[in-house]
Amino acid sequence: MLSAEEIDNWNGGTPPAPAKLPPALLEVSGLVKHFPLKGGLFGRGQGVVRAVDGVDFTVYTGETLGIVGESGCGKSTTARLVMQLIRPDDGRIVFDGVDVGGPKLPLKGYRAQVQMVFQDSYASLNPRMTIEESIAFGPTVHGVSQSEAVARARALLDRVGLAPQRFAGRYPHELSGGQRQRVNIARALALKPRVLILDEAVSALDKSVEAQVLNLLLDLKDEYGLTYVFISHDLEVVRYMSDRVMVMYLGKVAEIGPTEQLYRASRHPYTTALLGSLLSMDPDRRTTEAPLAGDPPNPINPPPGCRFHTRCRSAEALCSEKVPGPTRIDGEAPHYAACHMADRTSGHSRAPARSPV
Amino acid sequence: MLVYIAKRIVYTLPIMFGVSLVCFMLVHLAPGDPLVSVLPPDASESLKQQMMAMYGFDRPYAEQFFKWLMRALEGDLGTSIRTNRPVVLEVAKAVANTLMLAAIATTIGFVLGTLFGFVAGYHRDTWIDKLASAISVFGVSVPHYWLGMLLVIVFAANLGWLPPTGAGPGGSDAWEWDWVHIRHLILPAITMSVIPMGIIARTVRALVAEILSQEFIAGLRAKGLSEFGVFRHVVKNAAPTALAVMGIQLGYLLGGSILIETVFAWPGTGLLLNDAIFQRDLPLLQGTILVLAMFFVVLNLAVDVLQTALDPRVQRS
Amino acid sequence: MLFAPADVKVPAVPIERSPGYWSTVWRRFSRDPVAMAALAVIVLLILVAIFAPYLAPADPYRGMTLRRLRPPGTEGYPLGTDELGRDMLSRLMYGARLSLFMGVTPVFLALFIGAAIGITAGYVGGWVNTILMRTMDVFFAFPSVLLAIALSGALGAGIVNGLISLTVVFIPPIARVAESVTTSIRTRDYVEAARASGASALLIIRKHVLGNVLGPIFVYAMSLIAVSMILASGLSFLGLGVKPPEPEWGLMLNTLRTAMYTQPLLCALPGVMIFITSISFNLLTDGLRSAMDIKA
Numbered sequence: 001m002l003s004a005e006e007i008d009n010w011n012g013g014t015p016p017a018p019a020k021l022p023p024a025l026l027e028v029s030g031l032v033k034h035f036p037l038k039g040g041l042f043g044r045g046q047g048v049v050r051a052v053d054g055v056d057f058t059v060y061t062g063e064t065l066g067i068v069g070e071s072g073c074g075k076s077t078t079a080r081l082v083m084q085l086i087r088p089d090d091g092r093i094v095f096d097g098v099d100v101g102g103p104k105l106p107l108k109g110y111r112a113q114v115q116m117v118f119q120d121s122y123a124s125l126n127p128r129m130t131i132e133e134s135i136a137f138g139p140t141v142h143g144v145s146q147s148e149a150v151a152r153a154r155a156l157l158d159r160v161g162l163a164p165q166r167f168a169g170r171y172p173h174e175l176s177g178g179q180r181q182r183v184n185i186a187r188a189l190a191l192k193p194r195v196l197i198l199d200e201a202v203s204a205l206d207k208s209v210e211a212q213v214l215n216l217l218l219d220l221k222d223e224y225g226l227t228y229v230f231i232s233h234d235l236e237v238v239r240y241m242s243d244r245v246m247v248m249y250l251g252k253v254a255e256i257g258p259t260e261q262l263y264r265a266s267r268h269p270y271t272t273a274l275l276g277s278l279l280s281m282d283p284d285r286r287t288t289e290a291p292l293a294g295d296p297p298n299p300i301n302p303p304p305g306c307r308f309h310t311r312c313r314s315a316e317a318l319c320s321e322k323v324p325g326p327t328r329i330d331g332e333a334p335h336y337a338a339c340h341m342a343d344r345t346s347g348h349s350r351a352p353a354r355s356p357v
Numbered sequence: 358m359l360v361y362i363a364k365r366i367v368y369t370l371p372i373m374f375g376v377s378l379v380c381f382m383l384v385h386l387a388p389g390d391p392l393v394s395v396l397p398p399d400a401s402e403s404l405k406q407q408m409m410a411m412y413g414f415d416r417p418y419a420e421q422f423f424k425w426l427m428r429a430l431e432g433d434l435g436t437s438i439r440t441n442r443p444v445v446l447e448v449a450k451a452v453a454n455t456l457m458l459a460a461i462a463t464t465i466g467f468v469l470g471t472l473f474g475f476v477a478g479y480h481r482d483t484w485i486d487k488l489a490s491a492i493s494v495f496g497v498s499v500p501h502y503w504l505g506m507l508l509v510i511v512f513a514a515n516l517g518w519l520p521p522t523g524a525g526p527g528g529s530d531a532w533e534w535d536w537v538h539i540r541h542l543i544l545p546a547i548t549m550s551v552i553p554m555g556i557i558a559r560t561v562r563a564l565v566a567e568i569l570s571q572e573f574i575a576g577l578r579a580k581g582l583s584e585f586g587v588f589r590h591v592v593k594n595a596a597p598t599a600l601a602v603m604g605i606q607l608g609y610l611l612g613g614s615i616l617i618e619t620v621f622a623w624p625g626t627g628l629l630l631n632d633a634i635f636q637r638d639l640p641l642l643q644g645t646i647l648v649l650a651m652f653f654v655v656l657n658l659a660v661d662v663l664q665t666a667l668d669p670r671v672q673r674s
Numbered sequence: 675m676l677f678a679p680a681d682v683k684v685p686a687v688p689i690e691r692s693p694g695y696w697s698t699v700w701r702r703f704s705r706d707p708v709a710m711a712a713l714a715v716i717v718l719l720i721l722v723a724i725f726a727p728y729l730a731p732a733d734p735y736r737g738m739t740l741r742r743l744r745p746p747g748t749e750g751y752p753l754g755t756d757e758l759g760r761d762m763l764s765r766l767m768y769g770a771r772l773s774l775f776m777g778v779t780p781v782f783l784a785l786f787i788g789a790a791i792g793i794t795a796g797y798v799g800g801w802v803n804t805i806l807m808r809t810m811d812v813f814f815a816f817p818s819v820l821l822a823i824a825l826s827g828a829l830g831a832g833i834v835n836g837l838i839s840l841t842v843v844f845i846p847p848i849a850r851v852a853e854s855v856t857t858s859i860r861t862r863d864y865v866e867a868a869r870a871s872g873a874s875a876l877l878i879i880r881k882h883v884l885g886n887v888l889g890p891i892f893v894y895a896m897s898l899i900a901v902s903m904i905l906a907s908g909l910s911f912l913g914l915g916v917k918p919p920e921p922e923w924g925l926m927l928n929t930l931r932t933a934m935y936t937q938p939l940l941c942a943l944p945g946v947m948i949f950i951t952s953i954s955f956n957l958l959t960d961g962l963r964s965a966m967d968i969k970a
Contacts, residue, residue, distance in 0.1 A: 085866055111872035123863040128695055128885040134864075137881065138871035154689075169691035184867075191871060375812030386828040494960070498953035500904045502911055503927060503945030510938040613819025616908050630820075631912065634827035646824050654815045 021333070025227050026059040026114075026195060031081055031091035037300065047300050051077040053251035055091075056326070058334075059195065064221070064228040066242030066259070068235060068274070070296055074251040075231045079199045082229070083116050096194075112142055115188035119200035121180035125172040125187075131157070132168035135187045142191065149190070156186040160216060178209035182216065189220070197229045202237065214241060235278055239263055244333065247271045250299055250307040253326065257335030267329050267337035269312045306340065316340075318347055362662055369658050376654060377429070380647045381422045384639055425643070434644035444644035447629060452611075452648060455618070455625030459610040461546045466553030467603045470496075473554070474561025474599075481566050489558065496555020505548040505620040512544060519544055522622035545621040549614070553606040560602045564595040597668040604660035608653040695889075702965040709961020712954040719951060723770035730764035734921045737761075743937050754940045757929055758919075762940065766947055769921040772833075773948065776916065777903030780837055784844035785895040791845070792852020793887060797860055797879055807853060814846040822905055826914035836915035840906060844898055851894045855887050889966060897959040900952040907948050923948050 032055075034048035052074045059065045067075045080086045082093060084100065084107060093100040100110045118124045125134050135153035140146060154164040160182040172180060181201060188196055198217070202210040214237065221228060230241050238245060239259055246256040247270065255268040266272045276291035294311055297303055303310050309319035318340055326336035327343040340346035425435065434444035470493070477489035513521035519540050568574065568591050577587050615627030622628070626649060633642040693701070703709055722729060731752075737759035746754040746762070753762035795806040813821065825839030859865065860883070868878045907924025909915030916922040918929065926944040934941050 083870055085870060108872040111870060116867070116870055118863045118867065120863055124867055126864045126868075126882050126886065129882075130692070132689075137868065137873075141871050141873045141877065165689050169689045171692050171695075174692060187867070371808065372811055372815050375809075376815050379812060379816075380824075383824050383828045494953060494956055498900055498904075498949060498956045500907060500924075500945055500948045500952065502908060503942070503948065506927070506931070506934065506945065507942060510934055510941070514935045514938065609817045609819070612817030615819065615823055616911065619912060630823065630827075634823070635913070642824075642827070646820065649820055650816050653817050653820075657815070 022061040022063070024058045025061040025096060026082070026229075027092075027094040028058070028082060029056045029092050029094075031055040031078065031093075032089045033077055033081055033086060034089055049299050050251050050302055051299060052081060052088075053302070055248070055251070055253055057246055057253060057256055059227060059229060060244075061194075061227055062225065063243040064230050064241055066238035066245040067229065067231045067248060068233065068238050068245060069248035069254075070274075071233070072250075072296060072299060073248040074299075075248050076199055078248070079116065079197050079229065079231055083114060083197060084110065085116075108142075112191050113193050114195040114197065115191055115193040116197040116199060117181070117184045117188050117201040119203055121177050121184055121204065122172060124184050125180060127172055130169050130171060131162075131175075131183050132164075134172075135183065135190050138187065138191045152190055153186070156189055157183070159189075159220075160186045161212075162186075176209075178205050178213060181205060181213055185213075185217070185220070189224070193226070195227045195229065197231070199231045200233070201230075203232060203234065210237070217241070235275065247274065250296060250302055252307060253336075253338060254308065255335075255337040255339075256326075257329065257337075258331070258333040261331060261333070261335055267335075267342045268308075268339045269314055269341070270308050271337075273311075306338075314341060314348075314350055316348060322346075361665060365658060365661060369654060373651065373654055376650045377426055377647055378422070380643060380650060381425065383646065384643045385418060385421075429644075429647065434647070435640035437638055437641040444641050447641060448626070448645050448648050451624065451626040451629040451645070452652075454623065455611060455614050455627065458542065458545055458549060458623060458625060459607055459614060461542065462549035462610055463553055463603060463607045465546060465550035466606065467557055467599075469550070470554040470557025471561050471599060473558040475565055477558070477562040478565025478569065481569075486562075490562065493555045493558035493562070496551045496553075496558065498555075499551060501548055501551055502616040502620050504551060505545065505617055508544050508548055509620070541623075545617055545623050548620075549610055549617050553603070553610065556606060557599065557602055561595060561599055564598055565591060568594045597664045600667070601660045601664045604656055604663070608656040611652055611656075612649045699962075699965045703961055706961045706964065708957055709965070712957035712961065715950065715954040716958060719770055719774065719954075722767055723774050726764075726767040726771060730761075730767045732761035732764045734760060734764045734768040735919055743933050743940065745937055746939060746943075753943060754937070756926065756940070757933060762943060765921040765926060766923070766943065769923045769926060769944065769947070772916055772920060772922040773903065773907060773924070774951070776833070776836060776840070776906035776910075776922070777951070778899055780840035780906070781844055781895050781898050781902050783837075783841045784848050784898075785891070787841070788845040788848030789852045789888070789891050792849040792854075792891070793856045793879070793883070795849070796853040796856025797875070797883060799857070799860075803853070807850070810846040810849045813842070814850065818843045818901075819905065819908070822909060823912070823914065826909055831914045831917050833916055833920075836906060836909050839909075840902060843905070844895075844902065847898070848891065848895055852887065852891050855890050856883060859883055859886050893959065893963050893966060896955070896962060900955040900959075903948060903952050903955070 031052055033052040034050050037047050037049060055074070055078055057065070067078065069075050077086065081088045081091070084093075095105060095110060095113065098105045101107055125131075129137070132150055132153040135156060136146070136149035139149040139152060144152070154168055157164045157167055162179060162182055167175070167179070167183075172183075175183065184201070185196075201217075202213050205213060217228070218241070220226065228241070230238060232238050242259050244257060245259050245262050247254045247262075247268065249270050255262060255266060255271045262271065263275060266275060270292075273292040276287075279287060292311060297307070297310060303320065305318075305320040305322055306312075306315075306324050309315040312319065322340070324338045324340045324343060324346065326338050329335040329337055329342060340348035341350045342352075344352050428435070432445060434448065436442065437444050437447055440447065473489040473492055477486045477493075480486050509521045512519045521544075574587060574590070577590060611626070613627075614623075614625055615630050617623070618625045618627035619631060626645060629641070630645050630649075632638070633645055737755065739759050741751070741755050742757055742759040744751055744755045746752065748754055751761050751763070753766065756762055756765060791806055791810070795803040816824075822839050822843045825842060826836055829835035829839060865878060865882055868882050873881075906915060907922070907927070910922050910924035911928045913928065916925050918925060923944040927941070927948075930937075930941045930944070
């Protein structure tokens, strides 16, 4: 049962009915992508970059799942794998109970239901096409007539706050960054998707514009009943937007769980350190010691066992030998942490004691 | 670095093979009898067969190609049908002459081109720039063989200062570096230098203008570096590309000297090519094209390696 | 759950349209006096070439050997006569036809073929790219003059053979530029977004890639026209390419060489025409390039 405080602090989205979760919309399991390195005499054989190395998560209908992590942890690659813009080396994606890419859900049909908004607002738009042409392109691919697609484009422009009579006939270089991102959002919505993946969609915007776009996103989510996957490196923004948060490290999931629970009581040392790097506004609570030391190790040669053990203060011998699997943390909403300290059965000295059966 | 060089060499080998294949095919594309220049028109059929067998023209193409290639690797490019001398010797002599001319022309072109290019780049959008740019456009647009003719008309025919054609008394076999011989070099070298000058001037101008607009230049000046010091930085940054272009231009001049050599009757590879084409001297033609093309390939490779060595931004691995 | 945009009322005010890309380019181009002058010269030359039969005072093929090698300014022959007594002015005018044709056609043919090769290689990538581009590299490994002459020499003189050899010479550089531009566009986000909407490769190429790629390729091809003109005339100058008695500027330079010492001015005239055409095309291309360099 959620406490009153937790409900008050719940940010955006439809809170799941207590003790009952909404149906899973997107289930990702075992996602793997290795990029071969160029080098050596024949351009290969120098190793692989393990960008995404076994990622599992679920996105529930109507929620916003935030994904955070340092540069190079694999969040953008994961997004592109989910969108099938890159072919995964291994893994399964199930959308609404149906295998993606299988006979019942070919790629084109899937694409109409899951759309993405990219980080670079300028590069996402064809400089030679007018705004309404760019937005109308997607629907026409799926059989919508040109006139209806244009009408839809203009309606969407209006909905995202750009007057159609002023913006529909313009070119991308005539718009500001914030305006372009609104166009990108409109373009993503033109296909009437159910899921929107936002890959650092507001990272390049000025703070004031960022706030406007974030609020727009929240409004749109309510109005159209969307599900969001929100990728960002900005921890506070993710906290504002997400119902659940997934923390990634070096191509694997470190922790995933409800936002407030994760932010207040994280169970993975990496999450704790990451959150510890947030600076407080209170001058009495200054950060004197960096919570996390060093750089992330090389994704070409990740450390054996738990990937984080080289930077973890609580690392033990066990951590360099055995890869920790996701351990379920007690609570109502699903919360998993991939750390031996959370796992009763791991043998780590800090693991919770086995409760008598 | 050495690995890079090795990689590039290995990479070039299939290109070289392809080039020799194209060489061979080009020449054998030619319609007409390969022996038309040696055989009298009323030669008997059996004589024809004998000659064909002697030169190996009666074997299937694939066999001819590989035999030729094998021998070429050993340094034997066959015998010229016309002069009955080894092709290698003819080509070597001609290459030496053309190389001399081309090297001088490239140097002139490079010096003048960089001069104009720097001046234009430093004084961008002023009348100096426009003038220098005009000169470089001129260089690129003028048909050089026509320019050669003009220079001959002016300097040889009208003023009589310089000889119009040839490589000096005694032909190219008796070359000395004295005025009597050098005066034969002047007009063709100047004519040849015009195109490289134009191209290098353009390239350098664009390079210099781009470098000067970069922020690190403002940084250098802000910390008090003299203008000469800044100039040295500009040179360092422009050098790799400028030298690369110069190298390529040298290659083009080597391969494309035929037009100027025709105007000036300079006994180089161009004239040799001309003769070989019109006399249908297949072995000579094949050999000349092969050598010239190979020169170009090797030159490209050298330029590539040079650029990598000089420009730290290019990837080495 | 799903929205119905029809509910949203869009005010019936006319949409403001920004000028398209090419009209912006034209506007900038028309403000450049040098480029406009070059364009005017070229248009003039093209008109002269087209209307030569009406403009030329005499028959370019008919000459009177008695009147050979008259200097410019002779009565009845404003620019003199050539070595066979034919009127120079008429020969030059008719020569514009062949010279322009031999200069421009190979570039356009090569543009077509080279762009197709390069765009395909650039978009598809992988081993298709490797095979296509390596083949181009082999031809690119020859200096262009050498290749043109070798091909012409092999095929023999004549207009068609000259066209073929020049086209072959220009295909590799155009293919290279096309491939590099296409590869850089292919990785842009808007192409990814187009893929994300489920469009087929052909549709993406048609709607998103071509519009952005053809511009730079076209400008590059234009910069080759001047080279092509000089090369084509050069071929005729050597005796490959156009054959007598056709009027062509390069060929005229060749045949008039014998008069170099007696009538130098006459001899220089065809070269002047080549020079003017070549420099105009170069200036035109420069102007076009500056006009297209829109940094919004």
